[in-house]
Amino acid sequence: MEKVIIIRYAEIHLKGKNRGYFEHMFSVNLERSLRGIRHELHRTNGRYLVAKFDENRAEEIAARISRVFGIHSYSLGYRTESAIESIFEAAKLVGPQSGTFKVETHRGDKCYPMTSPEVSREIGARLLAEFPALTVDVHTPQSAVYVDIRENGFALVFGSFEKGVGGMPVSTSGKGLLLISGGIDSPVAGYMMAKRGMSVHYLHFHSYPYTSDMAKEKVISLAKLLSRYALTEELTTVSVTHIQEEIHEKCAAELNVTLLRRFMFRIAERIARNRGDQCLITGESLGQVASQTIEGMTSSNAVVSLPVLRPLVGFDKEEIITRAKEIGTFETSILPYEDCCTVFLPDHPAIKPKLSFIEEEEAKLNVEALVEEALAGAQRLKLY
Ligand code: ATP
Ligand code: MG
Numbered sequence: 001m002e003k004v005i006i007i008r009y010a011e012i013h014l015k016g017k018n019r020g021y022f023e024h025m026f027s028v029n030l031e032r033s034l035r036g037i038r039h040e041l042h043r044t045n046g047r048y049l050v051a052k053f054d055e056n057r058a059e060e061i062a063a064r065i066s067r068v069f070g071i072h073s074y075s076l077g078y079r080t081e082s083a084i085e086s087i088f089e090a091a092k093l094v095g096p097q098s099g100t101f102k103v104e105t106h107r108g109d110k111c112y113p114m115t116s117p118e119v120s121r122e123i124g125a126r127l128l129a130e131f132p133a134l135t136v137d138v139h140t141p142q143s144a145v146y147v148d149i150r151e152n153g154f155a156l157v158f159g160s161f162e163k164g165v166g167g168m169p170v171s172t173s174g175k176g177l178l179l180i181s182g183g184i185d186s187p188v189a190g191y192m193m194a195k196r197g198m199s200v201h202y203l204h205f206h207s208y209p210y211t212s213d214m215a216k217e218k219v220i221s222l223a224k225l226l227s228r229y230a231l232t233e234e235l236t237t238v239s240v241t242h243i244q245e246e247i248h249e250k251c252a253a254e255l256n257v258t259l260l261r262r263f264m265f266r267i268a269e270r271i272a273r274n275r276g277d278q279c280l281i282t283g284e285s286l287g288q289v290a291s292q293t294i295e296g297m298t299s300s301n302a303v304v305s306l307p308v309l310r311p312l313v314g315f316d317k318e319e320i321i322t323r324a325k326e327i328g329t330f331e332t333s334i335l336p337y338e339d340c341c342t343v344f345l346p347d348h349p350a351i352k353p354k355l356s357f358i359e360e361e362e363a364k365l366n367v368e369a370l371v372e373e374a375l376a377g378a379q380r381l382k383l384y
Contacts, residue, residue: 001078001079001080001086001090001091002051002052002079003051003053003055003058003076003077003078004049004050004051004057004076004077004078004079004080004219005049005050005053005061005062005074005075005076006047006048006074006075006077006148006156006158007030007047007048007049007050007067007071007074007164007241008046008047008060008072008073008164009026009047009064009070009071009072009075009164010046010070010071010072010166010167010168013272016157018172018381021172022168022172023043023088023204025169025170025172026048026070026169026173027041027043027048028171029068029069029070029169029170029171030048030050030065030068031229031256032069032090032231033064033065033068033228033231034050034061034065034200034297035062037053037054037057037060037061037064038053038054038357039051039052039053039061040211042257042356044097044150044342045150045151046110048097049079049156050065050077056156056287058076059172062074062076064228065164066165067165067229068164068165068229069165069166069167069168069169069170069194069195069197069226069229070164070167070168070169070197071163071164071165071166072164073162073163073164074161074162074164075146075158075159075160075161075162076094076156076158076159076162077090077094077095077146077157077158077159078090078093078156078157079154079155079156080154080155080157081153081154081155082109082149082150082153082154082155084114084119084122084123086155087119087123087149087155088123088126088127088284090128090155090157091103091123091127091145091147091157092127092130093155093156094145094159095127095132095143095145095159095180096131096142096159096344097131097133097134097144097180097324098133098134099133099134099135099136099139099143100129100134100135100136100137100141100142100143101124101127101135101136101141101142101143101144101145102120102124102136102137102138102141102144102145103117103119103120103121103123103124103144103145103146103147104120104144104145104146104147105117105119105120105123105128105146105148105149105344106146106147106149107119107149108148108149108150108151109149109150109151109152109153109158112149113193115165116149119149120147120239121148123145123147123198124136124197126138127145132169134235135280136270138261141215143159144159144160145157145158145159145162146158146159146161148360151157153195165195165229165302166195167195167196167197168195168196169197170194170197170198170199170200170229170230170231171197171199172197173196173197173198173199173280174197174198174274174278174279175198175199175200175201175276175277175281176193176199176200176201176272176277176280176281176309177200177201177202177203177266177268177271177272177275177277177279177280177281178190178193178200178201178202178203178280178281178282179203179204179205179268179280179281179282179283180202180203180204180219180222180223180226180235181204181205181219181283181325181339182218182219182222182333182335182337182339183283183333183339184283184317184320184321184324184329184330184333185284185285185288185320186282186283186284187222187223187225187226187283187324187327187329188312188320188323188324188327188329189281189283189310189311189312190226190230190281190283190330191226191230191284191323192211192311192312192325192334193281193309193311194226194229194230194231194232195229198281199230199232200226200230200232201234201236201275201277202223202232202234202235202236202240203236203237203267203268204216204219204223204235204236204237204238205234205237205238205239205240205264205267206219206237206238206239206240206241206340207239207240207241207244207343208239209241210241210244210338210343210344211337211338211339211343212337212338213342214333214337215337215338215339218332218337218380219235219237219334220235220332220383221332222329222332222333223235223383224383225327225328225329225332226327226329227384228328229327229382232383233311233383233384234380234381234382234383235380235381235383236271236379236380236381237378237379237381238267238271238350238374238375238377239374239380240260240263240264240267240340240376242370242373242374243259243260243263243370243374244256244340244343246342246363246365247259247260247275247337247344248344250361250364250365251361251362251365252357252361252368253346253347253362254346254348254349254353255349255350255352255358255361255373256344256345256346256351257290257345257346257349257350258296258299258300258350258353258358259290259358259361259362259365260340261291261296261299261300262299262300262302262303262358263370263374264300264366265280265300265301265303265304265308265372266303266304266367266371267371267374267375268304269303269304269305269306270371270375271375271378272306273306277306277309278303278306278307279306279307279309280306280307280308280309280326281308281309281310281311282308282309282310283310283320283325284297284310284312284313285311285312285313285314285315285316285320286313286314287308287318288317290350291349293351293352294368295351295352295353296298296352296353298355299309299358302355319329319343360384
């Protein structure tokens, strides 16, 4: 008998002619999420088994698995020989010792000498004899013991189904470049796209020395937290200090944010194209702040030709916060470090800037040279 984790994928996404690729990426992603932990990964009958791991680390492995996109459900349990004695030994370990319960058996091996109901009755009877505080309730039991008899002389025995995170395997839906700030929203935006199977690279703009090393560390922490799901290994950072100084010196103050955002998009697009990323991703939500009006979004879209995905555009702040808490980025996002957007922040940023006004002000700058200078200083940082 050995402890295993049984993983079932969200089958619906794995149908059709892409199935092989989906399955391949799914197992690659499982391996990536389990890196650093000794284990074996087996594929059996439309599910995956994690075996031969350090049993003291079972909880940690389960936690990692709970964050792999494409998983429908998973169970901690045992793989045993399919003899009824062995199944019972495992059932004692996964099952309850008091309260109401039922045994549910699935039989993949149709040659097995007992039928599924017979196995359930036999294991149930043995558990009742072993633990007198148990009673059977097949309709609304407090706990259950699941027995899955496989063709190869083995059985899987487990006590519950844990809900997986769903979604599609990362790397099966193209590549995107996430503009990640230290805020609450952009990590959630990255999560949403990775959940749909996108491979998400990270780009962060800073304005050192106006923004501190602590602010950068915060973004690195956020990127690592997001990577528990997105499995992204690198963060690109770019300084926009020189751009902000130029804008501050030469352009109308109320356009500071608008102009900076257009630079961010231009730089992001250049990096994305170099990397083969097919879109930009931001954490913008309609109307949340002055620059996130439809006019603001239009003015930044105007300088790029790649699509800009804004998965949070219709979300309320409350909804974004709830999701940020679920994925574990919220506590880090609210640490009080400055973002480059808050440096030189005007008292009254333009809410609905006219494109003609923006272009007039921008004409005072050498846009291409500023972008080139920013790109020349880009740094790539390994997250793990
Ligand atoms: P967030 O919580 O993601 O910071 P926000 O509500 O603070 O969002 P803004 O600061 O206006 O909104 O930023 C809007 C979007 O622009 C962010 O979600 C992010 O995608 C991008 N962005 C903002 N600042 C940066 C930055 N310093 N580096 C990279 N991207 C940024
Ligand atoms: Mg922000």
